[in-house]
Amino acid sequence: MIYHLLYPLHTTFAAFNVFRYITFRTIYASLTAFLICFLLGPWVIRRLSMMQVGQYIREDGPKDHYKKAGTPTMGGVLIIFAVVGSTLLWTDLTNRYVWIVLLATLGFGAIGFADDYLMQVKKRNLGLSARQKLLLQVILALLVGLLAYLVPDFSTKISVPFFKRLTPDPGWGYVFFAALVIVGSSNAVNLTDGLDGLAIGPVIIAAVTYMIFAYVAGHARIADYLQITPVVGCGEITVYCGALAGAGMGFLWFNAYPAQVFMGDVGSLSMGASLGTVAVITKQEILLALVGGLFVIEALSVIFQVSFFKMTKGRRIFRMAPIHHHFELKGWPEPKVIVRFWIIAIALALISMSTLKLR
Ligand code: 57M
Numbered sequence: 001m002i003y004h005l006l007y008p009l010h011t012t013f014a015a016f017n018v019f020r021y022i023t024f025r026t027i028y029a030s031l032t033a034f035l036i037c038f039l040l041g042p043w044v045i046r047r048l049s050m051m052q053v054g055q056y057i058r059e060d061g062p063k064d065h066y067k068k069a070g071t072p073t074m075g076g077v078l079i080i081f082a083v084v085g086s087t088l089l090w091t092d093l094t095n096r097y098v099w100i101v102l103l104a105t106l107g108f109g110a111i112g113f114a115d116d117y118l119m120q121v122k123k124r125n126l127g128l129s130a131r132q133k134l135l136l137q138v139i140l141a142l143l144v145g146l147l148a149y150l151v152p153d154f155s156t157k158i159s160v161p162f163f164k165r166l167t168p169d170p171g172w173g174y175v176f177f178a179a180l181v182i183v184g185s186s187n188a189v190n191l192t193d194g195l196d197g198l199a200i201g202p203v204i205i206a207a208v209t210y211m212i213f214a215y216v217a218g219h220a221r222i223a224d225y226l227q228i229t230p231v232v233g234c235g236e237i238t239v240y241c242g243a244l245a246g247a248g249m250g251f252l253w254f255n256a257y258p259a260q261v262f263m264g265d266v267g268s269l270s271m272g273a274s275l276g277t278v279a280v281i282t283k284q285e286i287l288l289a290l291v292g293g294l295f296v297i298e299a300l301s302v303i304f305q306v307s308f309f310k311m312t313k314g315r316r317i318f319r320m321a322p323i324h325h326h327f328e329l330k331g332w333p334e335p336k337v338i339v340r341f342w343i344i345a346i347a348l349a350l351i352s353m354s355t356l357k358l359r
Contacts, residue, residue: 086246096233097151098236156171164227305320
């Protein structure tokens with residue numbers, strides 16, 4: 001809205017020309033989203049506490065978590081409000097990709113909200129059934145994939161990191177591929193969200209990484225120079241990524257150990273799906289497995305643990321899955337696990353950025 005209101009005035013006030021620039025708007029989208037979370041955070045946390053939207057802690061989890069009982073959850077509502085609000089303020093709202101990514105953010109937020117809400121009403125640590133949740137996620141992700149597919153000139157070729165000539169094209173099958181990326185990302189972030197700041201830290205890191213990829217893909221000359229798939233109009237997704245990173249920082253302010261609030265499914269499902277959608281729009285779908293490599297490690301630890309557990313009738317690979325619980329049970333203090341996992345996420349993001357040159 002700021003873009004639409006102020007940029008046209010550049011003919012009268014030359015300084016307003018600055019609103020044209022994606023870089024400028026990304027910086028302010030990030031700061032706006034940060035401020036929204038930072039300023040509204042205490043009020044939202046108070047409201048959630050008053051409404052007794054407090055986390056129930058499972059008794060079979062690490063004992064260190066018992067003291068977290070009653071911590072307000074559903075803080076993701078604040079993140080989503082900040083991301084959507086800031087995006088509406090700073091992006092070009094005639095851009096279709098902006099609306100597609102907002103649909104993913106709000107839609108997956110709504111699924112998570114329903115899950116969290118049921119959990120609070122039922123007053124136990126279970127919300128929607130896993131099957132119901134997955135079905136809703138798949139339907140919504142297919143819709144998001146279809147909308148991207150329908151954007152004129154949207155390429156259905158898949159970029160393979162490190163191999164610039166390898167671009168398989170599944171045609172309309174791309175819609176299913178996109179849905180897989182979005183649902184996978186949404187659930188992987190959800191599994192990671194089990195320690196204070198453990199999920200939102202890597203979400204910020206991934207948002208910043210994709211900020212760069214969105215800018216590059218949206219800039220015909222730079223995309224051509226770096227030989228990555230150009231995506232006309234995807235520059236506006238840079239601004240969205242800025243809002244995502246800013247909102248994440250604002251939320252982390254309160255979610256940092258010891259957390260005053262958890263994001264809930266409303267936050268984790270929506271953040272993961274947003275990143276998946278950004279990966280699809282920027283045509284860096286497979287790269288998400290590296291940018292968000294930490295989420296992949298967490299998800300794989302669950303897949304291996306559960307498969308092994310079933311195959312061996314009760315034996316385990318890790319002391320507990322997802323893998324962050326394994327290190328907690330080994331005696332690492334929670335902040336150490338969190339910061340070390342962040343370090344891994346930063347290293348993986350750096351390797352991902354090197355694919356701009358290594359190909
Ligand atoms: C969500 N949610 C946290 C909070 C957060 C298949 C199975 C591995 C699934 C997995 C699972 O349910 N994962 C999804 C993990 C929960 O946090 C809430 O959930 C929201 C995200 N959806 O925003 O509202 C707890 O996590 C802790 N937490 C923090 N700080 C935060 O900022 O400390 C969360 C955010 C909170 C809090 O304690 O209560 C969760 O862990 O439930 N299941 C598991 O993760 C369980 N693993 C398990 O059963 N492993 C088995 C295998 C065979 C399946 C094994 O290894 O033996 C563990 N989770 C818990 N207890 N709580 C183990 C038991």
